[in-house]
Amino acid sequence: MRKKNDLPTKVCVVCERPFTWRKKWKKVWDEVKYCSERCRRNKSHNRVSHCE
Incomplete structure (x- = not known):
């Protein structure tokens, strides 16, 4: 087992905050760009304030 x-x-790419690998991203980690569904939906906006 790995430590966090x-x-x-x-x-x-939206909120510019670091995020960590999740098991559900195991097969697509190279393609993951967004920390959350909310950031993915707001990708057309420059920078969102929900993470700050």
Whole structure:
């Protein structure tokens, strides 16, 4: 079992905050760009304030 600190991370292209790998993204991790469904829906907006 891996510790949370050992999991890969990325930066969300919308809110610019780091997010950690999730098991449901196991097969598509290379394609993941957004930290949440909310950021994915707001991708046309420059920067959202829900994460700040």
